[in-house]
Amino acid sequence: MSILVDVGVIKGEFELKVAFEIPSNGFTAISGPSGGGKSTLLRTIAGLEPDARGTVQVAGERWLAEGYRLPTHRRAVGYVFQSPALFPHLDVRRNLLFGRTRRGRGRDLLAFDDVVDLLGLERLIDRRVTGLSGGEQQRVAIAQALLSNPRLLLMDEPMAALDRASRETLLPYLEALQSALAIPVLYVTHALAEVAQLAEHMLLIQAGRLTASGRVSELLTRLDLPMAHGREAGAVIAAQVADRDEADRLTRLDFNGGQIWVPSAPLATGTQVRLRILSRDITLAARPDPDSSNLGCFRVRVIAIAECGPAEVVVRLAAGEETLVTRVSRRAERLLQLAPGRELYALVRSVAALA
Amino acid sequence: MSGPHPLSILTLGLGLGLLTGPASSEPLVSPDDLQALWVTLKLAALTTLLLLLFGTPLAWWLARTKNRLRGPLEALIALPLVLPPTVLGFYLLLAMGPQGPLGGLSLAFTFSGLLLGSMVYSLPFVVQPLRDSFGAISEQSLDAASCLGAGPLNRFFSVVLPLARPGYVTASVLGFAHTLGEFGVVLMIGGNIPGETRVVSIAVYEHVEVLDYGRAHVLSGALLVLSFILLLSVYSSRFGRKAIV
Numbered sequence: 001m002s003i004l005v006d007v008g009v010i011k012g013e014f015e016l017k018v019a020f021e022i023p024s025n026g027f028t029a030i031s032g033p034s035g036g037g038k039s040t041l042l043r044t045i046a047g048l049e050p051d052a053r054g055t056v057q058v059a060g061e062r063w064l065a066e067g068y069r070l071p072t073h074r075r076a077v078g079y080v081f082q083s084p085a086l087f088p089h090l091d092v093r094r095n096l097l098f099g100r101t102r103r104g105r106g107r108d109l110l111a112f113d114d115v116v117d118l119l120g121l122e123r124l125i126d127r128r129v130t131g132l133s134g135g136e137q138q139r140v141a142i143a144q145a146l147l148s149n150p151r152l153l154l155m156d157e158p159m160a161a162l163d164r165a166s167r168e169t170l171l172p173y174l175e176a177l178q179s180a181l182a183i184p185v186l187y188v189t190h191a192l193a194e195v196a197q198l199a200e201h202m203l204l205i206q207a208g209r210l211t212a213s214g215r216v217s218e219l220l221t222r223l224d225l226p227m228a229h230g231r232e233a234g235a236v237i238a239a240q241v242a243d244r245d246e247a248d249r250l251t252r253l254d255f256n257g258g259q260i261w262v263p264s265a266p267l268a269t270g271t272q273v274r275l276r277i278l279s280r281d282i283t284l285a286a287r288p289d290p291d292s293s294n295l296g297c298f299r300v301r302v303i304a305i306a307e308c309g310p311a312e313v314v315v316r317l318a319a320g321e322e323t324l325v326t327r328v329s330r331r332a333e334r335l336l337q338l339a340p341g342r343e344l345y346a347l348v349r350s351v352a353a354l355a
Numbered sequence: 356m357s358g359p360h361p362l363s364i365l366t367l368g369l370g371l372g373l374l375t376g377p378a379s380s381e382p383l384v385s386p387d388d389l390q391a392l393w394v395t396l397k398l399a400a401l402t403t404l405l406l407l408l409f410g411t412p413l414a415w416w417l418a419r420t421k422n423r424l425r426g427p428l429e430a431l432i433a434l435p436l437v438l439p440p441t442v443l444g445f446y447l448l449l450a451m452g453p454q455g456p457l458g459g460l461s462l463a464f465t466f467s468g469l470l471l472g473s474m475v476y477s478l479p480f481v482v483q484p485l486r487d488s489f490g491a492i493s494e495q496s497l498d499a500a501s502c503l504g505a506g507p508l509n510r511f512f513s514v515v516l517p518l519a520r521p522g523y524v525t526a527s528v529l530g531f532a533h534t535l536g537e538f539g540v541v542l543m544i545g546g547n548i549p550g551e552t553r554v555v556s557i558a559v560y561e562h563v564e565v566l567d568y569g570r571a572h573v574l575s576g577a578l579l580v581l582s583f584i585l586l587l588s589v590y591s592s593r594f595g596r597k598a599i600v
Binding site for chain 1: 509510
């Protein structure tokens, strides 16, 4: 019951030609530079690109095939646009019910009250949509899409048009979705933080072509891809809550390869969490350094090294079964004798504990 | 600046027409004049209705198409805005004449012919506001409606129509009011058949020709007040700024 996409669209000079398959649930991030065809891909899947050719199959249903094209309004698709497209002549409730009443047949994906609750819309339900803030409008748009009983949710940079504060407010709602949804989500974004926080899988689309696809934890640390080289580069690893130091308000997270203390609210022991460790928060050292301000120190092994500008290199590291990435100066590379296979210590300054 | 202020004409028209009355002892409003008023209102209402009906798909196409024919077609539709109505009427008369392309329909000097002429004459006043209000509806709203399961007709009735309501109000009022004021076209293709093609503007002209100013005042005043109220309803409503003329 997965999603199968193998499509081509030509728009003037630009050609999008991609083929991939994604699992039947979970968030799949679609990332890549602007103008690379990410939005065109979503529009093609939704049936909004009339010239698209190829195959789109969702949960066993044909949406696009040779000589066959299911019109958009018959595709069980939820689409969340970059800037919300709510209907200004309807209040929030009637906006929410727009898709539900038109595509409500069969079993509901989620109950109305659950969706309202999930996206925190109780207090907005009787308001006019024109009076809502950008973040509120986007929450209504997401709820509207979910209530139309989609078998696939497409989100096209849902946070890009929001200011920083609204973005930080919206993100927890998306995280809640991630665990509540039984349908696959294709989530277009530029922001690696969103990829790390929300997605399990990732597609990288550059200049109309799929240049990489796979697990987020792997792709974010691959040295041949742009993600490991930027300022926001970082790795995502899976960990679980192991211990708590109530005096210092620190929680110990263990992962296959080491442990890290993070400042956090108390969490039940055994809780699974995702950690995002930024490239710039890792220091490499030849010896463990217990007398430092670091939150974690563990053994790592160099997997590969790649150039990154005139004075720096990016290093991909294995810590147990997890992979990390960090950027060091060429001098450090020489002094620490960095080379594939070299074992040393990673000192971690800070981490972001994700859901 | 010569000529009296429009409002003073309004007062004068009503005052003279309704209070002093004509010099003769005949009733102020003759059955003929009432009939002319009825024909005028019927013509304006039918013209507006038909133009809204046919203008909607046309305006929709104009608002959305990238076809190269859009420019020439827009110019053609706008022609009645600039052409003297007599010129328009002349061509319509030729078209409806025995040798014209519409000759077989014997439309000249009939109400149907007048209706067709009025539709041509008032076309831009209906199509342009509709086109503008359709153009203001974002493609994304329609895409969103599609993704929420609304088919083409459903999209039109549940999204386009409510969002384009200001355009429909403006188009209806302008189309109606502009048809009320029709003279040249009627003169050319309608003639002056009482109960069939004799409209208020023609009746006024006739009254003035025979120096029956009293009757001319009553009819003119009625048209003036009606038109003013119609326009007032457009310009003072919240959609007023979107009106085109």
